[in-house]
């Protein structure tokens with residue numbers, strides 16, 4: 001008899017339908033530290049821009065038609081992926097790494113999308129809150145994508161730390177299941193050097209989600225060996241990859257050695273707020289029903305009146321045309 005060992009690198013896809021309602025009613029709060037003694041943010045931590053040799057892929061390479069693209073006349077918005085790029089200096093990335101390591105004690109396990117994560121990082125880290133409001137940080141992120149970007153009004157999902165480590169005592173390994181984000185503009189920054197871990201690879205499907213859904217079983221079973229599945233080339237602490245998360249299926253494989261930490265910063269385009277792709281029933285299983293209702297009100301207000309949102313939140317209003 002031939003027996004096949006379980007494929008420890010296989011990553012499942014997220015669940016949908018009634019399972020989302022069940023999860024929405026049974027969601028644990030993320031832990032909030034009582035005291036956090038962390039270094040202060042410094043504007044000098046923002047890396048110089050633009051940088052040379054940054055790869056980029058447009059939506060056409062993912063089989064999207066012109067009619068499906070984000071943007072509008074005068075404001076094209078068709079970048080699919082870009083990077084790796086450095087948003088922080090090496091010193092800034094090291095400081096952020098230390099902060100995110102310290103916050104691990106507050107992270108929560110949840111097997112909906114990312115197994116082990118801390119959401120709403122802005123609420124617990126003044127450093128991160130100042131970083132995503134720094135005019136130079138936002139200007140560089142906006143230049144990379146080509147549209148103006150500011151902190152996302154859905155605060156729980158806006159900045160998240162993901163922790164990947166080998167499974168303990170037969171538990172399921174920490175992964176990110178195959179999924180689309182609600183967020184359009186996602187910057188994933190690795191805070192681990194690639195030599196520090198085995199596995200923990202960021203996979204993405206280079207094709208249309210419609211085709212992923214048709215071939216879901218085959219693609220998730222094959223993982224990185226599928227011809228249309230690629231691995232993002234994170235190497236060093238601070239390496240950052242932009243993904244149009246709501247349009248590109250992606251996943252993270254289990255770590256078998258060492259550990260990996262990533263910071264996912266999702267931003268918002270105030271000029272294209274009506275094209276934000278977050279969906280209530282995508283967020284609720286992560287954050288719970290009550291909190292998602294409150295978050296949703298905030299998102300709707302910001303979409304209707306983005307300038308008022310910026311004033312309320314102390315977000316710098318970048319001049320139009322700053323992306324050039």
Ligand SMILES: [Fe+2]
Pocket residue numbers: 179180181245250
């Ligand atoms: Fe994601």
